Amino acid sequence: MSDAQIIEADFTWVDGAMASGVQIEVDDSGRIVAVGELKKPTTHRLQGRALTPGFVNAHSHAFQRGLRGKTERFGASSGTFWSWREEMYSLVQTLDADRIYELSLLAFREMLAAGITCVGEFHYVRHAPGCGDFSLDEAVVRAASDSGIRLALLLVYYNTGGIGQPLDAAQKQFATSSPSEYWKQFDRVAAMLDSSTQTIGAVAHSIRAATMADIAELHAESRARGVVFHIHVEEQRREIEDCVELYGQPPMSILLDRLEIDERFTAVHCTHTDPLDMELFIGRGANVCLCPVTEANLGDGVADVPGMLADDAHICIGTDSNSRLCMAEELRMLEYVQRLTEERRGVILDEAGACGMRLLGFGTEAGARSLGVAAGAITPGCWADFAVVDLESQALVGWTPETLLDAFLFGAGREAIAGVCVGGQWMETVHGD
Amino acid sequence: MSDAQIIEADFTWVDGAMASGVQIEVDDSGRIVAVGELKKPTTHRLQGRALTPGFVNAHSHAFQRGLRGKTERFGASSGTFWSWREEMYSLVQTLDADRIYELSLLAFREMLAAGITCVGEFHYVRHAPGCGDFSLDEAVVRAASDSGIRLALLLVYYNTGGIGQPLDAAQKQFATSSPSEYWKQFDRVAAMLDSSTQTIGAVAHSIRAATMADIAELHAESRARGVVFHIHVEEQRREIEDCVELYGQPPMSILLDRLEIDERFTAVHCTHTDPLDMELFIGRGANVCLCPVTEANLGDGVADVPGMLADDAHICIGTDSNSRLCMAEELRMLEYVQRLTEERRGVILDEAGACGMRLLGFGTEAGARSLGVAAGAITPGCWADFAVVDLESQALVGWTPETLLDAFLFGAGREAIAGVCVGGQWMETVHGD
Numbered sequence: 001m002s003d004a005q006i007i008e009a010d011f012t013w014v015d016g017a018m019a020s021g022v023q024i025e026v027d028d029s030g031r032i033v034a035v036g037e038l039k040k041p042t043t044h045r046l047q048g049r050a051l052t053p054g055f056v057n058a059h060s061h062a063f064q065r066g067l068r069g070k071t072e073r074f075g076a077s078s079g080t081f082w083s084w085r086e087e088m089y090s091l092v093q094t095l096d097a098d099r100i101y102e103l104s105l106l107a108f109r110e111m112l113a114a115g116i117t118c119v120g121e122f123h124y125v126r127h128a129p130g131c132g133d134f135s136l137d138e139a140v141v142r143a144a145s146d147s148g149i150r151l152a153l154l155l156v157y158y159n160t161g162g163i164g165q166p167l168d169a170a171q172k173q174f175a176t177s178s179p180s181e182y183w184k185q186f187d188r189v190a191a192m193l194d195s196s197t198q199t200i201g202a203v204a205h206s207i208r209a210a211t212m213a214d215i216a217e218l219h220a221e222s223r224a225r226g227v228v229f230h231i232h233v234e235e236q237r238r239e240i241e242d243c244v245e246l247y248g249q250p251p252m253s254i255l256l257d258r259l260e261i262d263e264r265f266t267a268v269h270c271t272h273t274d275p276l277d278m279e280l281f282i283g284r285g286a287n288v289c290l291c292p293v294t295e296a297n298l299g300d301g302v303a304d305v306p307g308m309l310a311d312d313a314h315i316c317i318g319t320d321s322n323s324r325l326c327m328a329e330e331l332r333m334l335e336y337v338q339r340l341t342e343e344r345r346g347v348i349l350d351e352a353g354a355c356g357m358r359l360l361g362f363g364t365e366a367g368a369r370s371l372g373v374a375a376g377a378i379t380p381g382c383w384a385d386f387a388v389v390d391l392e393s394q395a396l397v398g399w400t401p402e403t404l405l406d407a408f409l410f411g412a413g414r415e416a417i418a419g420v421c422v423g424g425q426w427m428e429t430v431h432g433d
Numbered sequence: 434m435s436d437a438q439i440i441e442a443d444f445t446w447v448d449g450a451m452a453s454g455v456q457i458e459v460d461d462s463g464r465i466v467a468v469g470e471l472k473k474p475t476t477h478r479l480q481g482r483a484l485t486p487g488f489v490n491a492h493s494h495a496f497q498r499g500l501r502g503k504t505e506r507f508g509a510s511s512g513t514f515w516s517w518r519e520e521m522y523s524l525v526q527t528l529d530a531d532r533i534y535e536l537s538l539l540a541f542r543e544m545l546a547a548g549i550t551c552v553g554e555f556h557y558v559r560h561a562p563g564c565g566d567f568s569l570d571e572a573v574v575r576a577a578s579d580s581g582i583r584l585a586l587l588l589v590y591y592n593t594g595g596i597g598q599p600l601d602a603a604q605k606q607f608a609t610s611s612p613s614e615y616w617k618q619f620d621r622v623a624a625m626l627d628s629s630t631q632t633i634g635a636v637a638h639s640i641r642a643a644t645m646a647d648i649a650e651l652h653a654e655s656r657a658r659g660v661v662f663h664i665h666v667e668e669q670r671r672e673i674e675d676c677v678e679l680y681g682q683p684p685m686s687i688l689l690d691r692l693e694i695d696e697r698f699t700a701v702h703c704t705h706t707d708p709l710d711m712e713l714f715i716g717r718g719a720n721v722c723l724c725p726v727t728e729a730n731l732g733d734g735v736a737d738v739p740g741m742l743a744d745d746a747h748i749c750i751g752t753d754s755n756s757r758l759c760m761a762e763e764l765r766m767l768e769y770v771q772r773l774t775e776e777r778r779g780v781i782l783d784e785a786g787a788c789g790m791r792l793l794g795f796g797t798e799a800g801a802r803s804l805g806v807a808a809g810a811i812t813p814g815c816w817a818d819f820a821v822v823d824l825e826s827q828a829l830v831g832w833t834p835e836t837l838l839d840a841f842l843f844g845a846g847r848e849a850i851a852g853v854c855v856g857g858q859w860m861e862t863v864h865g866d
Contacts, residue, residue: 069840296769336729346507407502
């Protein structure tokens with residue numbers, strides 16, 4: 001709770017343009033109630049600043065921030081996603097509640113410094129080594145509360161160590177024994193949340209980590225409860241091969257056959273998804289979450305983004321492993337990899353041919369849709385979640401209202417973020433810590 | 434000229450590692466004279482800071498900083514390198530000496546803020562509209578002097594508007610009428626330079642912009658003078674097609690046949706170079722300059738970096754269009770695009786399997802080699818050119834001496850750069866301007 005506010009920055013991103021003279025009225029619950037030329041006394045005048053919707057990070061594993069700079073040395077030959085996973089599992093084995101709190105707080109604070117105001121935390125390390133009490137759930141929620149970021153906690157069901165395989169040692173820290181145990185703990189965690197900044201969603205980690213029967217049961221219950229449902233899908237070719245071997249079809253295909261997929265469903269990665277499966281998936285109104293920097297770091301492969309766009313996909317963005325936290329870099333990376341492989345400029349475009357505008361939507365509104373949070377736009381009914389852009393930033397010199405968005409997305413980074421606002425609470429960016 | 438200095442930071446990058454307790458002795462000419470545990474009284478103690486060699490930017494067109502945020506809107510369909518070039522030519526037509534000074538100063542200052550201490554400025558807009566007096570040469574030199582960056586001015590010969598084509602209107606601002614006129618002005622510009630921070634090299638813009646006879650003549654003279662020689666090579670497929678049509682072979686092939694290419698030669702881009710030509714080129718000891726962010730922005734295509742590495746290429750890095758200025762982002766972009774297309778982690782590795790170490794070499798020593806400048810390493814004989822890394826940066830939290838370099842290159846950006854030193858002159862980074 002905070003006081004009601006009338007906010008005015010030099011420029012505010014409203015209806016797809018940088019507008020001046022715009023006031024934003026925020027009520028004491030932290031929601032936007034009016035936007036426009038309100039002619040009310042301004043309580044918060046942001047000089048030399050522009051406001052955009054805060055970025056929405058639809059897919060994060062916060063604790064992996066602890067791997068920064070630690071996974072880039074290789075032996076005689078290259079590494080793979082799977083060799084990286086071994087390094088990640090080594091970190092997992094050091095995580096108790098204190099350590100996951102510490103790493104999560106670090107990641108969430110760094111997200112805020114990068115203009116990310118809402119995170120979908122795909123939380124799967126739920127137990128300290130040797131324990132089975134879900135004590136890490138509370139630690140992650142507490143880290144989010146203490147950081148001030150808006151949290152969509154995506155609570156993960158993990159039950160098999162590969163398709164038809166038992167859990168290995170590190171994976172025991174991820175374990176939930178059954179869907180009924182899952183929902184029991186889900187309700188316990190839901191009761192811990194601060195409703196003004198925290199929501200919860202359901203997750204089956206991947207087709208590797210749960211039986212199809214369990215995935216179907218979890219998803220049906222998530223629909224009954226009206227909560228979002230996320231799952232990793234087809235990031236690596238080996239997952240597809242294993243799935244075809246056991247089930248006779250790839251993960252996306254089997255999910256489409258067995259589940260009532262709708263707009264509350266998000267498939268994360270889809271790097272190697274068959275175009276026809278993708279078309280069907282998008283046709284259900286579901287979301288695709290791409291994680292450009294992590295997918296690049298892990299050498300996943302190049303997703304068929306032009307195909308997704310042709311079917312008018314809802315594409316949102318995750319920082320995933322948090323190897324780097326910069327939403328502008330995520331967005332341009334996504335576009336740039338497509339430009340390189342297509343050998344043309346401007347692949348991800350809106351109807352008017354604007355690349356930055358479309359990308360901004362991925363990093364804001366589409367993320368909010370995937371997480372089921374009223375955010376991602378500066379409009380009445382949404383939470384007052386903003387990124388504050390420093391108009392004096394050296395990277396932006398030469399901007400005009402028309403070029404500012406593209407100058408930021410293609411030419412700047414988190415050094416141009418001066419702060420954020422989450423539900424009416426202002427935080428200044430400190431790049432040093 | 435400055436006073437002699439004994440510098441000590443918490444950590445200093447020496448011999449491929451972050452070492453503590455290292456002093457750097459710099460003489461009053463701005464050169465490093467000793468590095469190690471010198472046991473001398475420290476004059477400059479940098480607390481909470483690490484020093485790396487300043488980044489060397491081997492290929493820049495500083496004035497293109499003026500396009501930031503202005504080339505990312507498209508019509509009904511995508512753009513290309515060639516449609517982008519039209520936008521760039523429109524900017525060129527507004528450039529007089531004042532305007533190119535202003536844009537160059539902006540770009541050079543932003544480079545310094547990003548830890549780049551030396552720039553190879555591939556300078557081809559040499560006249561104001563309607564003039565032919567090379568008045569823009571002095572403006573660029575002055576901008577470099579006023580910014581404090583080390584300049585390797587790469588003075589460009591441009592004489593044809595395409596292979597066998599006359600110059601079009603915008604290109605007239607690039608024109609030099611003959612090699613003899615070129616060298617006359619080369620000598621005039623060389624006389625303007627400050628020898629402690631400025632050098633000069635020779636350039637034929639590309640096989641599009643000069644006849645083979647002129648390129649051969651210019652290159653032979655550059656060798657006689659012992660200056661470096663740079664040229665754009667095979668960035669776009671159309672250049673190759675046009676060249677094959679007129680000369681019966683691609684640009685790299687004809688350059689290899691006609692020129693005595695040696696270690697002072699740098700080919701910029703080589704995006705579509707035939708592997709056998711590349712092997713021959715590398716065999717001559719020559720340099721390849723890649724411009725990862727610009728090549729991505731322009732949709733050039735994916736270069737065969739593994740092939741270059743197999744032949745032990747000298748690869749350096751340019752920020753080229755300066756659409757974004759961040760050397761860490763350039764370096765990880767280069768590696769990441771390869772990871773995505775190869776579907777493996779760790780493509781660019783040194784002998785010990787270290788990715789960041791190899792990348793750092795591209796962004797420092799290899800650039801200095803390409804520009805013929807004594808820089809790129811913290812070692813006696815080199816200029817005292819450093820990037821100052823802020824060890825308190827939020828993006829680096831969790832660093833150890835072993836992980837710091839990778840944490841910076843993969844996990845941070847210019848927000849972690851606290852300042853630079855160029856030839857013994859210290860500058861603090863101001864991210865706002």
